[in-house]
Amino acid sequence: MTALRSRWLELLAIVALAASLVRSFTVQADVTQGDVQRLMYVHVPSAWLAFLAFGVTVFASAAWLRTKQDRWDRLAAASAEVGVVFTALAIAAGMIWARPVWGQFWTWEPRLVTTALLFFIYLGYLSLRKAVLDPAVRARRAAIMGIIAFIQVPIVYQSVNWWRSLHQTSSRNSIDTPLRLTLWLAVLAFTFVYLALMRRRLELARLEDQLEARHADSASELAGDGVTIPTLDRVGQNV
């Protein structure tokens, strides 16, 4: 029973996701686009989560810079890892949807372009984390880069928006109520999935840090341990 209780968030996420999937397939299809429009129920929530996860990363980065508490760095890293997955999902779903509807895989619409750039920003952030070995240095550099990126993202979005308005009129179709409800259900379900994934990832990170700390206390690797006095009498024998 305790196992069940500790997994309540995962169960909730699964149930919500299942409900959303069922609803996505049973609700009426879009009049103009047909069944392919149902991909919106994956694309839109994924995109929403991509940006939410990024927001969490930035918030946690700022919190780390302020408090220097490890848990904020763990949160920032976990959210970035989960976020990059949702970003990729959003882009993939968007591309599969765009092909039959627009005749091409990419539409250069501001939100899509910003999502694509967000993917690369995530990659850069995660690559930076991977490249730095020392945890304190890693946390600091990643936090700074995260915040710099955050300042730029709205500017990126707005500039693409203006660029679009220069070249073509933006098309924002209004969406019918039953479809809108399905969309909201999908967003809710995906948010639960995000929270469940985050919970697991944070738990894992916490355990990793604990293990490292325990390791560090007991058998710390001393920098100079591997260095011994050379055995000069053996030099010249078969060398």
Place this chain on the structure above:
Amino acid sequence: MTFWRQAKEIARKDLVVEARTSEVVLMTAPFGAAALILIPLAIGTDAPLLSRLGAGMYWIVVLLFGVLVILRKSAVDGPAQTDVIRLLGVDPAARFAGATATTAFLLLLFEIILAPVVIALYNPDLRGWPWLLLILPLTAAGLALLGTIAAGVTTGLGTRISLTPLLIIPLSLPLLLGATQALEGLRLGRGILPWLVLLAAVDLALAVAGVLAARPIEEATA
């Protein structure tokens, strides 16, 4: 020594080093020019097509190859040199300002050298060209600011040559759009002002961020 004098000394030192190696003028700029020559061979040498694409290609080359200009700085200022500068009591923000000023100047030089190349090869529409006197420096400054910050967070990392461009390019989109759309906006009869304001706003935001991040970045380069 005041903040500005420190920044000036740092910038001066960087410019002297660049003058001695001529890396930007003799190596990076020709590399960019070579790219501009290769592009039509890949996409077609149709004159109207090239005329239409010329300005865009110019800015793409400035952006992508400009990253090399940014990277050269990290090669010049190794850890030992940085330690000396730090211990002389140079304010990290002054070091940032000086480094950015030099990089911006070199990027502007890069832009100026490539401009006649793209005009000759692509014959772009040059309506409103006097505005370039404002657009070129604003773009150079923005790229330099972004690049110096990115170089700061990748200091001392083995993969910095690959990582730094990955950090810079996605975030430089507003600069690219501001530069390309400014003249485009004029050509289409829409205003140029929003784009200039965008460029200036990006530069200002990055300048403030860079100065504020200077000390934390230095603390992270043990």
Place this chain on the structure above:
Amino acid sequence: MSRRPYTPFVSAKTHLVLLEDAGLRVGPTVILQRVKLSLDAGEKVGLLGPNGSGKTTLLRLLATLQRPTSGGGTVLGADLMSNDIYRIRPHIVLIGHEPGLYPELTLAENSRLVASLAGRDQERARTALELVGLAGAADRRARDCSRGMLRRTELARALIVEPRLLLLDEAHAGLDESASALVDLIAARVAERGGTAVLVSHDAERLNVDRSVRVVGGMVEQAS
């Protein structure tokens, strides 16, 4: 940041350097642990120890270029965990393993840059190069100079800045007899003016110091 005349941060009762159980680790690797060290004005102290023992890192810690990850201490009256370290840095000179010179600048230009940033006049740079015996090579680019010449230029930096705390890693490495003697002279000069000189070396006999400490396994053992 104008260059103020040196105001003593330490009184006669306090140490110039005091490390209390200072430690430094990078990720899982411990480089320094539980370091207790006190250095007083007018001392020349040798730092000995095998490769990888943490001597260089200890010097960087004393130079305030790295903060301890455990414990703490003060250098020239500034708490190593505070931002006061930025204030005292101009009074420290660290001459490390790698030459901190710009290869494309001449020895004179490198020295003038140091003088300028240290708030000293340019003449001082010229004189310092003369004193270290490099007047004839002053206009040579650093990249064309030998390791020993670069080392001497760095010693000139100590003469220009006149630090309160002089830290020399591999103090006599790459130097000929006369230049080696110069190291001892400069260290003595710093000590005479109420500062402290710390010299790292593998050659205990070569060191001309008042006392030595050994660094073994990231810890400091006081020796005679």
